[in-house]
Amino acid sequence: MTFRGYLELCKPRIAFMIALTAVTGYAAVAPTVDPMQALPLFLAMVLGSSGGAVFNHFWDRDLDSQMARTANRPLVNGAMADPRHALWFAAILVTAGCALAVTALNWAVAAHLFLGAFVYAIVYTVWLKRRTWLNIVFGGAAGSFAILAGAAASDPSLWLLPMLMAITLFLWTPSHFWALAILLKDDYAKAGVPMLPVLVGDARCAKYILWNSLALVASTLLPWAFGALGAVYGLLATAAGGWFLMRNWALVQEPSRDNARSTFLGSMFYLLAIFIAVVVDKHVASLLF
Structure with a gap:
């Protein structure tokens, strides 16, 4: 090979x-x-x-x-x-x-x-x-x-901040993958894999994604709430979370392949934004303020 x-x-x-x-x-x-x-x-x-x-x-x-x-x-x-x-x-x-x-x-x-x-x-x-x-x-x-x-x-x-971030990663995966599963639903159905949209349909799956994403966005604010990260992180995470939830809401309103693709790609940009917010708050903001 x-x-x-x-x-x-x-x-x-x-x-x-x-x-x-x-x-x-x-x-x-x-x-x-x-x-x-x-x-x-x-x-x-x-x-x-x-x-x-x-x-x-x-x-x-x-x-x-x-x-x-x-x-x-x-x-x-x-x-x-x-x-x-x-x-x-x-x-x-x-x-x-x-x-x-x-x-x-x-x-x-x-x-x-x-x-x-x-x-x-x-x-x-x-x-x-x-x-x-x-x-x-x-x-x-x-x-x-x-x-x-x-x-x-x-x-x-050190355990507090890593555990809070681990919760975020745990909650991020379903929102990310269920959106992809809507795009690949026919393939999964053909292979007999019980992915969520295969079992409940695109519209109901979109609602599951939204509810999960609400928990996800809330989890990203926990490091700020517990004082493990500062206000710069909190503001950036809040803005990124609002942007991502708007994409999720669009998918609920119209569970189309285009909106599923938007949510899937948006989840990756959202996670990257959270990562950048962590690094900026920890290593950049402290030098500026």
Whole structure:
């Protein structure tokens, strides 16, 4: 199999996002951002997330063969002669990520990295995905462990702000993924995957997304309410939350594919805005005010 095929197995965009999430968790609690900590953290999280993604490719290859979006993945189109080789690749990636975390950072980072990969690969992919629409709700904990891993890279004893941010990541995932699931509803229905819009329809799913997003936006304000972050963060988070809820409301008013796509893409910009707000409040605002 080609290098490009192995790279596709790693789901690099998701791996990058998980690593960025971890670095944001690190920046949230670190007095200053030290590249000697941030860089190995980023790389370790890329490796760990990639390992979980490879396992997901292996386990879901039967489902992938039934969906247009995934029908040409490497373990479906025969690019890898024996799909079981992907299990070794996944194990090597997760082991390498944990080893790097332990040697360059600490055991707490490695533990959170492993738990994140475990939740995605086993809890979400193996246990929940084919059984219940709550699959992505609990599967979203994988992103929460990235925040905790990042914070542990600076100081494993600090817990308040990382836990509040982990709650935000936990609540962000359903709003993000349910919007995507509306776009991919036909594929999921064909493969028999019980994603929420398959079970309840687009209109009702849009309402679930809105209610979840209300809880999500409220959770982003908790670090401000508890004094873990300052007013700059609070104002930026409030503005970003209002913007995101407007997109959610548009989807409720008209549960079309265009509005679902807008909500899906908007969720990524919203999360990035929250990350930027954390870094600005922690490392920029203190220099200006």
